Amino acid sequence: MKRQPSTRIVIADDHPLFRGALRQAVSTALEGADVSEVGSLEALTEALDTGGDADLVLLDLTMPGVQGFSGLLFLRADHPEVPVIVVSANDEPSVIRRCIEFGALGFLPKTADVEQMGEAIRAVLEGTVWTPPGIDLNAPVDAETATMVRNLSTLTPQQVRVLMMLSEGLLNKQIAYELGVSEATVKAHVSAILTKLDVDSRTQAVIAAAKIAGTAWATTGASATL
Amino acid sequence: MKRQPSTRIVIADDHPLFRGALRQAVSTALEGADVSEVGSLEALTEALDTGGDADLVLLDLTMPGVQGFSGLLFLRADHPEVPVIVVSANDEPSVIRRCIEFGALGFLPKTADVEQMGEAIRAVLEGTVWTPPGIDLNAPVDAETATMVRNLSTLTPQQVRVLMMLSEGLLNKQIAYELGVSEATVKAHVSAILTKLDVDSRTQAVIAAAKIAGTAWATTGASATL
DNA sequence: GAGCAATTCCGACGAATGGCGAAACCGGAC
DNA sequence: GTCCGGTTTCGCCATTCGTCGGAATTGCTC
Numbered sequence: 001m002k003r004q005p006s007t008r009i010v011i012a013d014d015h016p017l018f019r020g021a022l023r024q025a026v027s028t029a030l031e032g033a034d035v036s037e038v039g040s041l042e043a044l045t046e047a048l049d050t051g052g053d054a055d056l057v058l059l060d061l062t063m064p065g066v067q068g069f070s071g072l073l074f075l076r077a078d079h080p081e082v083p084v085i086v087v088s089a090n091d092e093p094s095v096i097r098r099c100i101e102f103g104a105l106g107f108l109p110k111t112a113d114v115e116q117m118g119e120a121i122r123a124v125l126e127g128t129v130w131t132p133p134g135i136d137l138n139a140p141v142d143a144e145t146a147t148m149v150r151n152l153s154t155l156t157p158q159q160v161r162v163l164m165m166l167s168e169g170l171l172n173k174q175i176a177y178e179l180g181v182s183e184a185t186v187k188a189h190v191s192a193i194l195t196k197l198d199v200d201s202r203t204q205a206v207i208a209a210a211k212i213a214g215t216a217w218a219t220t221g222a223s224a225t226l
Numbered sequence: 227m228k229r230q231p232s233t234r235i236v237i238a239d240d241h242p243l244f245r246g247a248l249r250q251a252v253s254t255a256l257e258g259a260d261v262s263e264v265g266s267l268e269a270l271t272e273a274l275d276t277g278g279d280a281d282l283v284l285l286d287l288t289m290p291g292v293q294g295f296s297g298l299l300f301l302r303a304d305h306p307e308v309p310v311i312v313v314s315a316n317d318e319p320s321v322i323r324r325c326i327e328f329g330a331l332g333f334l335p336k337t338a339d340v341e342q343m344g345e346a347i348r349a350v351l352e353g354t355v356w357t358p359p360g361i362d363l364n365a366p367v368d369a370e371t372a373t374m375v376r377n378l379s380t381l382t383p384q385q386v387r388v389l390m391m392l393s394e395g396l397l398n399k400q401i402a403y404e405l406g407v408s409e410a411t412v413k414a415h416v417s418a419i420l421t422k423l424d425v426d427s428r429t430q431a432v433i434a435a436a437k438i439a440g441t442a443w444a445t446t447g448a449s450a451t452l
Numbered sequence: 453g454a455g456c457a458a459t460t461c462c463g464a465c466g467a468a469t470g471g472c473g474a475a476a477c478c479g480g481a482c
Numbered sequence: 483g484t485c486c487g488g489t490t491t492c493g494c495c496a497t498t499c500g501t502c503g504g505a506a507t508t509g510c511t512c
Contacts (some may be wrong), residue, residue, distance in 0.1 A: 046463065121320045156487090156488060157488090158488075158489070159488095166429070167433070168433070169425070169426075169427060169430035169433050171427070171468070171469095172469075172470095173468085181490070181491085182488085182490075182491060182492085184490085184491055184492060185489075185490055185491065186481075186491090187469075187471090188471075188489085188490080188491085189489090190469085191470060191471065192506085194470080198472095199395070200395075201395060201397070201470085201498090202429060202469075202470090203392070203395045203428055203429050203432055203468085204395035206429055206432060207393070207394075207395050207432065207434065207436075210433075210436055382457090382458060382459085383458090384458080384459070385458095393509085397497095397498075397499095398498075398499070398500095399498085405460085407459085407460070408460080408461060408462085409460065409461065410460085410461055410463090411459075411460055411498075413500065413501085414459085414460080414461085415459090416499085416500075417500060417501065417502095420500080426500095427468090427500085428499075428500090
């Protein structure tokens with residue numbers, strides 16, 4: 001909306017080189033934009049919390065700490081108003097469609113040229129959904145998955161956090177410690193998650209989440225010793 | 227070893243048409259072979275239990291009830307001596323390598339011609355590992371995964387069954403009912419599984435198992451390509 | 453036969469899990 | 483302002499989970 005004064009754009013990617021390339025592309029496409037770079041999800045949320053909501057976030061799907069769609073899911077839950085363009089090396093149609101389902105306004109393959117980047121950025125800033133040509137967003141979606149995606153969307157930010165930790169195999173107690181809240185609170189969130197995902201146990205919740213997010217959901221903690 | 231009298235071959239595939247095609251290919255490649263067909267894992271285990279161990283099993287990875295590598299894992303645990311050739315439409319190198327790691331002696335893409343099938347069958351009957359040309363079995367394997375594969379191999383047949391049910395989100399009580407044993411027994415198996423997989427909870431065990439088997443462990447193939 | 457591993461079961465214990473109702477705080481929407 | 487939803491917390495309770503020690507059975511190998 002407020003493009004004239006200074007459009008604030010945040011680039012979230014763990015690869016410094018690619019961040020630089022993105023920044024250059026953004027600058028070219030949008031003169032006078034206020035571009036910041038972050039290398040992790042934590043840094044991204046911090047940037048959004050402190051500096052006020054950005055006008056656009058360019059988000060890499062695979063970042064340290066969160067892989068798969070959890071990063072997008074989390075960002076969407078935490079800052080529903082911020083437009084997001086997903087930037088990923090994986091440009092399979094199913095992935096692209098999933099990103100849009102999870103609330104991204106655009107998808108940019110890492111192979112895209114400056115031309116396309118500018119096109120995508122301008123489109124999304126105007127509120128339009130942009131995907132690479134040839135992507136059919138209305139392609140038949142497996143009903144089961146669609147239901148799960150809808151269920152996942154109803155989760156609150158904190159619940160998304162808890163679900164991610166459940167998916168790392170953490171105990172309620174550990175989650176409570178990590179989030180700095182009491183175990184009772186974690187239980188409340190877990191109960192809410194189970195209800196919303198329509199499952200009966202934390203294990204089933206993890207299975208359901210893994211089914212959506214693909215294999216690379218969690219990276220840290222318990223699985224380190226496997 | 228006992229090829230001359232009557233080589234016993236079992237074809238396990240849920241698609242009758244493809245079973246027929248396989249049977250024909252086998253007959254052509256190996257005259258006088260005793261070929262049986264089964265359409266499910268249960269039928270396969272029953273055939274192996276009643277009719278005595280076969281000389282070769284042609285196993286489709288995706289069968290009703292068990293998908294992903296669990297079928298292979300289960301078969302290997304139940305009948306370690308029976309040579310197995312995995313037959314699958316998915317011919318990605320990573321999948322092929324994983325099959326061999328789990329003890330299959332061969333891998334046959336569904337696109338293979340009669341020529342190749344015969345070659346593979348003869349090779350495996352002689353105890354040689356056969357894969358499609360161009361597959362490097364010594365490709366660098368991520369150490370974490372390798373450890374897990376080794377751990378999974380130490381599971382007993384019943385434990386594999388239990389782990390599969392854990393991965394479906396079943397309670398100990400439900401598993402006990404399904405297997406026709408007491409809950410105490412299931413607990414004993416779960417404890418053994420946790421020890422062998424070096425994890426602390428059933429949830430972590432499920433996460434670990436899912437990480438190995440890829441996504442196609444449970445019911446639907448969410449992200450066949452990653 | 454002895455030894456061994458897998459499978460089966462038991463009882464009991466403590467910890468973890470999950471549901472219930474209730475309450476308080478806070479930020480945004482009407 | 484009030485209302486609503488998200489977050490936080492509590493206590494209580496039943497169930498489930500996982501461990502420990504012990505034990506009987508089968509089938510295999512040496």
